[in-house]
Amino acid sequence: MSKNKSNRRGFLKTSAGALAATSVLSGTAKAAAPASPNANLRIGFIGPGGRGFGAHVKRLTKLQVEGEKIELVAVCDVYNKHAERAAKYIKKETGFEPKQYEDYLEMIEKEDLDAVCICTPDHWHAKQIIDSLERGLHVYCEKPMTKTVTEAIAVLRAWQKSGKVMQVGVQSTSLPLWDQVNGMLTAGKLGKVLTYQTEFFRNSAMGQWRYYALEPEMNPKNINWKKWLGVEEGLADYEDFDRAKYKQWRRFWPYGSGMFTDLFVHRTTTMLKATGLRFPGRVCGAGGIFLEYDGRDVPDVATVVADFKEGVQGLVTATMACQNTPIKQLIRGHFGSLVFGTGEQFDGFDFIPERPQVTRNSKLKGERLQTELVKDTTYAHFKNWLEAMYADDPSMCNNDPLLGAAAITTVILGAQSYREGKVFFFDDENYTVSDSNPSWAKNWEKMSEQRSKPHHIAGWKGGDIGSVLEEPDYMKLAGPWVDGKEPKP
Numbered sequence: 001m002s003k004n005k006s007n008r009r010g011f012l013k014t015s016a017g018a019l020a021a022t023s024v025l026s027g028t029a030k031a032a033a034p035a036s037p038n039a040n041l042r043i044g045f046i047g048p049g050g051r052g053f054g055a056h057v058k059r060l061t062k063l064q065v066e067g068e069k070i071e072l073v074a075v076c077d078v079y080n081k082h083a084e085r086a087a088k089y090i091k092k093e094t095g096f097e098p099k100q101y102e103d104y105l106e107m108i109e110k111e112d113l114d115a116v117c118i119c120t121p122d123h124w125h126a127k128q129i130i131d132s133l134e135r136g137l138h139v140y141c142e143k144p145m146t147k148t149v150t151e152a153i154a155v156l157r158a159w160q161k162s163g164k165v166m167q168v169g170v171q172s173t174s175l176p177l178w179d180q181v182n183g184m185l186t187a188g189k190l191g192k193v194l195t196y197q198t199e200f201f202r203n204s205a206m207g208q209w210r211y212y213a214l215e216p217e218m219n220p221k222n223i224n225w226k227k228w229l230g231v232e233e234g235l236a237d238y239e240d241f242d243r244a245k246y247k248q249w250r251r252f253w254p255y256g257s258g259m260f261t262d263l264f265v266h267r268t269t270t271m272l273k274a275t276g277l278r279f280p281g282r283v284c285g286a287g288g289i290f291l292e293y294d295g296r297d298v299p300d301v302a303t304v305v306a307d308f309k310e311g312v313q314g315l316v317t318a319t320m321a322c323q324n325t326p327i328k329q330l331i332r333g334h335f336g337s338l339v340f341g342t343g344e345q346f347d348g349f350d351f352i353p354e355r356p357q358v359t360r361n362s363k364l365k366g367e368r369l370q371t372e373l374v375k376d377t378t379y380a381h382f383k384n385w386l387e388a389m390y391a392d393d394p395s396m397c398n399n400d401p402l403l404g405a406a407a408i409t410t411v412i413l414g415a416q417s418y419r420e421g422k423v424f425f426f427d428d429e430n431y432t433v434s435d436s437n438p439s440w441a442k443n444w445e446k447m448s449e450q451r452s453k454p455h456h457i458a459g460w461k462g463g464d465i466g467s468v469l470e471e472p473d474y475m476k477l478a479g480p481w482v483d484g485k486e487p488k489p
Helices: 003-014 016-026 050-065 080-094 104-111 122-134 149-162 176-186 225-229 243-247 258-275 377-391 401-420 439-449 473-477
Strands: 041-046 070-076 099-101 115-118 138-142 166-169 193-199 282-288 301-308 312-319 329-333 336-341 348-353 367-370 424-427 432-434
Touching (some): 050 070, 050 115, 104 122, 122 149, 166 377, 258 301, 282 401
Parallel strands (some): 070 099, 138 166
Antiparallel strands (some): 329 336, 424 432
């Protein structure tokens, strides 16, 4: 077993917020027996539309053609044109024509599937994941894992109970970079880890997500609109059919959450993976619709600040109006910072040390650190999912539901904070959310008063490196004067 996999298992077993997850990895949850080495995994697609077709269908088709032990046997979509396109493509590339369905539960019931790929609008994810896990299927779900915190916890518990393999579709978590960085951080490379900073900047002349073209064929004759909404399932209220709502749903709160869940979740997930952090303790969001007045609900400028009990603050910020002046992604510590640049195509990153006066180490020098370049992270992510299913080992996934739940909790509480004007607190022992916690600041102040040692990220092995302050001799002169008398040294 690799060191990185061992570290991940260790975190799952020791993290306060993830204690319940040990049932999956310790064997107390009943898992299906591994498939025969000669058996192919039967996979069905739920929602093979834009990303579902371009990423899910095409990558898995490529993997099957390359010899992976999989069969793409069924596709399901409420838009018949999408189902037909996916089925035709799979037949052209593999020679086998998958069955087409409108109802994913019917597909699951009839096709004797081993796994499903879910790429529907956000408001459907939780139900489709849970329905699939409860029927004994492995799951790949496009990000975000869910639309709400409540749904995220429900999915996490369903996964824990199922013992099945589940991958959340933040493809950049399959970069070796983030496990590499985590090893550096836990070894004390930066000293006490203090903050992470990340971004997602875009620009569009027509407004974000309006570049998804509307077509005449998108109409109630070809689209089961009521099913898309999920009215009968209680997922959304009925409203009249609108091509823009159907195709550009990320612009509207009932179905998506704009940049929070489409973009922020990417960067937040990788930073949580790199640092070993999971659920935040305190989250605040800000922003507004400052430019894109096109009928959308979601902001075009936004920032989320998350504070963690490990004594780390995370920041993700973005605008949908500026692309050429992004901020750099980085992680800061007391002794130095790791700087990654922008995007996700990294072949290296930089270590920038703090001043020797701070580090007390004149040997620390700036350096360029190399990492493995992965040109097609989506391909790598699906391959990782397949390998985990072959081994019947949920811990092998690079983005499991624990990480998925932590990321969605961070970003969606930021969105909720923006919308409601409140600061939100998350209890990672009971998985509950509140909008008031008078003890948050008091706990930090108490630690200072008691001269406590700082909290560290999961897996910390750096001892006191960069986390214990020096005590100047003159501090002996500090302290209250009682009855006018100088304190004794």
